Amino acid sequence: MVIKFKKTYEFAIRSALYIALFSTGLVGLLTSVFFVFSPLFCLVFAILTAIFTFFVVQYRVEHFIYKKVKKIYDDVSLLESSTFRNQPITTDMATLTREVKKFATDKKLEIETLKIREEYRREFLGNVSHELKTPLFTVQGYLSTLLDGAMNDKSIRKKYLERAEKGVERLIYIVQDLDMISKLEIGVLHLEVAPFDIVKLIQSVFDLLELKASKKDILLMFDMKYNKPIMVIGDQEKIRQVLINLIVNSIKYGINEGSTELSIEDLTEDKVLIRITDNGEGIEKQNISRLFERFYRVDKSGARTEGGSGLGLSIVKHIIEAHNEKIYVESRFGFGSEFSFTLEKAQKKMDEKAL
Known part of the structure; x- marks a missing residue:
């Protein structure tokens, strides 16, 4: 079974090994020149140096990465991402890369959705304006004609008032349909x-x-x-x-x-x-x-x-x-x-x- 270490652990172990080998070699050389050479002393020194170096390097690396990563988290938290707000800060670069990539994908999808909704909103407002404009202008035209003098002619007055009434009926029909579809879309229209x-x-x-x-x-x-x-x-x-x-x-x-x-x-x-x-x-x-x-x-x-x-x-x-x-x-x-x-x-x- 292959043991997988965190990237920082692997870096710390390698660094500790290099430093321990160098220190042990140096100490062994000095002791052989000035004192009696002791393999046991060199071994113990190497192990203690490696352990000490590992913890120092690991702490320093994680602390350095933590500060950099925390800045990334703070920056993206300004966008109110619940994904980042609810998760503990990680120093594992693979995990961080995966989270940032997911965050970017989600934001891209959100932006595309907002663009579609904005386009839909503009089209909807344009359609509503167009649908309401025709009967409104029709009613206005007939009423203006009556006010301009046609009211005195009974036959024209009745005909134009009937046509204006039809225009008003269509306006009411459109508004009622708009009201119904709005209630249906937001789910407030109760079904019996x-x-x-x-x-x-x-x-x-x-x-x-x-x-x-x-x-x-x-x-x-x-x-x-x-x-x-x-x-x-x-x-x-x-x-x-x-x-x-x-x-x-x-x-x-x-x-x-x-x-x-x-x-x-x-x-x-x-x-x-x-x-x-x-x-x-x-x-x-x-x-x-x-x-x-x-x-x-x-x-x-x-x-x-x-x-x-x-x-x-x-x-x-x-x-x-x-x-x-x-x-x-x-x-x-x-x-x-x-x-x-x-x-x-x-x-x-x-x-x-x-x-």
Whole structure:
């Protein structure tokens, strides 16, 4: 078994050996000239000199290195590194090098993360400003026109006030979505988790959006007839919003006389998969990875004419992830898209509680 010494010990031992050999040789030479030569005396002298030298050299080296290393620790502690603050100072250069390298790597990663967050913050503020600017200017334009004299014409007054109201409604919609996504991201939005019938919920969303779909002759339908309730567990109102956002998107980007189909499948023993499939425009491959970003629009001009806050899919993603579930998207440009997400079966959950 090879014994590994600290670097300073090896240095001290070598130094002590050199000094002891030199001193012993010198003493042996002097004693042979002036006195009677004694091998035992030389041996004892050599051992004592080596021991004394070892401790002196080791102390001096460690003390010297300690002062230098302590300065390094003091310098990096100014950066409030918990790694260095919580660990005792080491004089082992290999350990020190490893710690400093880890510190540098962590700081580099932290700096890169801060750069990404700063870029994200700038982009987010720019997007919010852009989204709010359009309805604000719209409302301002109509109100200014009315104040400039159009108020006296009853037909124009009513039309412009109705349009201004729509602009205000869009502002409210954007602010509400911003508030929700902010709460979802910081985890303060409470989920009221309880069992509910996903079939009944989907049907209620179909009824709610039937008029909107009829404007483009889009058929909202199930893939089959579900005669029995399918019980899942989650926040029913939040899942309702997920379904509304996804189905509204399928209508918005759907083709005239198209269809949006909902299916519910057993994915695993304790999970179901809800699929929303349409035969609309589809999404180009390069856009799929960015679909769930806030304010990201595949067709920036077309989507804006259709309204919306640009936050719908981002909210959908956060709601599904808040349920510890997954959301998926598949699409072929020109053929349609399919969004799907998982939910936990309520029966499985109730069986576990019963046990």
